[in-house]
Amino acid sequence: MTEQIIEKIEKIEKKHEKKETLRDSIVLKVYRANRLAGEPGRYDSVEVPVQRWTTVLDALLHAKAYKDPSIAIRYSCRMASCGSCGMKINGIPRLACYTKVSEMEGSTITIEPLANFPHLRDLVTDFSQFFLHHRNMQPYVQNEHADIKDREKLSEFVQKPEDLDRFLQFSYCIKCGLCYSACPTVATDTKFPGPQALSQAYRYFIDNRDSAGKGRTNIVDDKHGIWRCHFAGSCSSVCPKGVDPALGIQLLRGHLLGFSKNEKKIADLQERLNKN
Amino acid sequence: MQIRESQIMKIHYITAIGALFVVAVHILMRLIMPFDMSLEYGNVIANYHNIPYAILLESVLVLIAIHGFNGLRVILLELRQSKAWEDGVTILTIVAMMGVIAYGTRTIIVANGLGFE
Amino acid sequence: MLQWRENTEMEKMSDRNNREGIKGWLNPGRFGWERVAYWLQRLTGVGLLAYFVGHIYETSSLTQGPDAWTAMLELTQTPMGHLILLLVIGMSTYHSANGIRLIFTHGGKGLGKPGRPDYPYDAASLNYRQKSGIWIALILAAAAMLYGASVLFRGN
Numbered sequence: 001m002t003e004q005i006i007e008k009i010e011k012i013e014k015k016h017e018k019k020e021t022l023r024d025s026i027v028l029k030v031y032r033a034n035r036l037a038g039e040p041g042r043y044d045s046v047e048v049p050v051q052r053w054t055t056v057l058d059a060l061l062h063a064k065a066y067k068d069p070s071i072a073i074r075y076s077c078r079m080a081s082c083g084s085c086g087m088k089i090n091g092i093p094r095l096a097c098y099t100k101v102s103e104m105e106g107s108t109i110t111i112e113p114l115a116n117f118p119h120l121r122d123l124v125t126d127f128s129q130f131f132l133h134h135r136n137m138q139p140y141v142q143n144e145h146a147d148i149k150d151r152e153k154l155s156e157f158v159q160k161p162e163d164l165d166r167f168l169q170f171s172y173c174i175k176c177g178l179c180y181s182a183c184p185t186v187a188t189d190t191k192f193p194g195p196q197a198l199s200q201a202y203r204y205f206i207d208n209r210d211s212a213g214k215g216r217t218n219i220v221d222d223k224h225g226i227w228r229c230h231f232a233g234s235c236s237s238v239c240p241k242g243v244d245p246a247l248g249i250q251l252l253r254g255h256l257l258g259f260s261k262n263e264k265k266i267a268d269l270q271e272r273l274n275k276n
Numbered sequence: 277m278q279i280r281e282s283q284i285m286k287i288h289y290i291t292a293i294g295a296l297f298v299v300a301v302h303i304l305m306r307l308i309m310p311f312d313m314s315l316e317y318g319n320v321i322a323n324y325h326n327i328p329y330a331i332l333l334e335s336v337l338v339l340i341a342i343h344g345f346n347g348l349r350v351i352l353l354e355l356r357q358s359k360a361w362e363d364g365v366t367i368l369t370i371v372a373m374m375g376v377i378a379y380g381t382r383t384i385i386v387a388n389g390l391g392f393e
Numbered sequence: 394m395l396q397w398r399e400n401t402e403m404e405k406m407s408d409r410n411n412r413e414g415i416k417g418w419l420n421p422g423r424f425g426w427e428r429v430a431y432w433l434q435r436l437t438g439v440g441l442l443a444y445f446v447g448h449i450y451e452t453s454s455l456t457q458g459p460d461a462w463t464a465m466l467e468l469t470q471t472p473m474g475h476l477i478l479l480l481v482i483g484m485s486t487y488h489s490a491n492g493i494r495l496i497f498t499h500g501g502k503g504l505g506k507p508g509r510p511d512y513p514y515d516a517a518s519l520n521y522r523q524k525s526g527i528w529i530a531l532i533l534a535a536a537a538m539l540y541g542a543s544v545l546f547r548g549n
Contacts, residue, residue, distance in 0.1 A: 005511075012511075013513055015515070016513040016515070035410070092424075115413045118411055119411040125411065128405045129406055132405070165506075166507060167507070168509060169508060169509065184417050184428070184432075187414060188412065188417070190407055230434070231427065231495060231498050231499065232424070232427055232432075233424070233427030233431075233518065233519050233523070236518050237425050237427075237428075238424070239516065240514075241514065242511075242515070242516070244510075244516040244517055244518050244519075246427075246516070246518045246519070247516070247517055247518035248507070250498055250499060250518065251504070253501060254499075254500045254501025254502070255501075257499065259502060
């Protein structure tokens with residue numbers, strides 16, 4: 001079993017193996033503009049020294065520290081956990097802390113703010129819309145049987161590993177917004193919740209502690225809802241945490257179309273039958 | 277009555293599958309004799325005179341019109357978001373769909389009648 | 394800056410600033426085969442709808458008698474007309490084959506199961522079944538166009 005898993009991981013690693021280009025320095029072409037000041041956008045080129053392990057974020061921070069302190073960036077953990085440093089690197093949304101300079105081709109790296117997020121300054125964008133869409137999905141477990149008020153009789157929700165596996169992957173989302181930026185529907189539709197919010201809708205829909213199933217499908221079953229996903233797969237191809245939002249969306253849609261059985265509903269019916 | 281988007285999309289998928297079959301038969305009818313000959317006026321009218329084939333043509337017309345104009349509606353809805361635009365798109369696509377179905381049905385009925393002359 | 398904070402939720406929701414727009418549909422190759430398939434499905438869909446409306450108009454000349462029909466045929470049965478028809482054959486084959494794949498995937502079939510992702514994360518939904526579905530649709534479209542060309546241009 002373990003050998004099989006190792007073999008599988010090795011296979012995936014081989015597939016993802018990126019060509020490394022070792023260089024001493026790189027030119028960063030950074031998008032600069034302040035939206036509120038009404039500045040037109042321009043690109044500033046900054047040359048920074050790099051090593052084999054330098055990430056794009058390291059390079060940007062070097063540029064900020066030693067070349068141009070006015071470059072605006074948002075970042076925090078530097079280890080792909082916080083989801084703050086999402087930006088368009090050579091045209092593709094990526095986390096700057098998770099992208100090594102040595103993996104990039106050419107002698108220049110073009111760095112732009114994430115598309116589909118209102119622009120604020122330089123590489124910083126506004127996540128309000130994105131978070132509002134996330135909030136609309138009611139991203140919390142709802143259970144009418146949970147006795148949160150009555151402390152004497154605490155509820156226990158037993159969850160088997162298989163139950164956990166159904167949603168665990170989707171709960172790894174760090175809300176970095178890369179999927180939202182890559183989605184072709186989000187590119188034109190402001191009312192579309194986007195891959196992140198929709199995959200979270202599935203994450204709570206399939207959680208066997210949650211009992212708001214119908215309410216959840218009603219939220220996404222809208223003319224700007226889940227049906228505006230056309231499975232272009234761009235969200236899953238840019239996701240840095242392996243969340244695979246496209247999978248979550250299609251699985252939820254399977255329930256809406258009646259292709260997939262809702263095991264929670266079946267269990268509920270079974271329970272009622274047993275009671276009778 | 278509020279129509280749910282899931283109902284519209286189920287219709288979208290069902291019309292797609294239905295259209296696949298009827299269009300396949302419709303195309304095969306062009307291949308049972310040399311292509312050019314199949315398009316001669318007499319042969320085409322004979323096709324329309326054949327009631328099952330006329331029904332097939334009508335179903336091609338209805339299925340493709342529903343599927344196609346709903347597809348157009350989806351694309352247009354994604355382009356802009358405002359109440360006026362969304363209502364306009366819905367009305368426009370429904371009217372266009374009905375118009376095309378009505379115009380095509382007229383051809384089928386008239387051509388079918390011609391066969392009896 | 395103050396002005397920005399005062400924006401209401403509704404205004405923020407409809408802020409279209411920095412949206413990629415239709416430009417976002419260009420260069421589909423950067424995100425892989427699924428994005429190319431999405432883009433082609435859309436293009437072929439619009440193309441086929443245009444042909445469908447044109448075809449309804451074209452065949453309506455039947456009702457005006459043999460002369461009108463022959464006149465319409467002369468207009469459409471030209472090398473240019475045949476080329477357009479060839480494109481329609483390719484578009485409809487691709488749209489159908491890829492559409493069948495999409496009906497299954499939209500129903501959550503053929504995508505794999507969610508699990509515990511391991512580094513370097515490989516999206517289960519972008520699997521070889523999806524990719525081969527896309528390639529098969531493209532190959533079928535090419536084959537249908539070749540066959541169509543052999544029928545349409547046999548006389549020429």
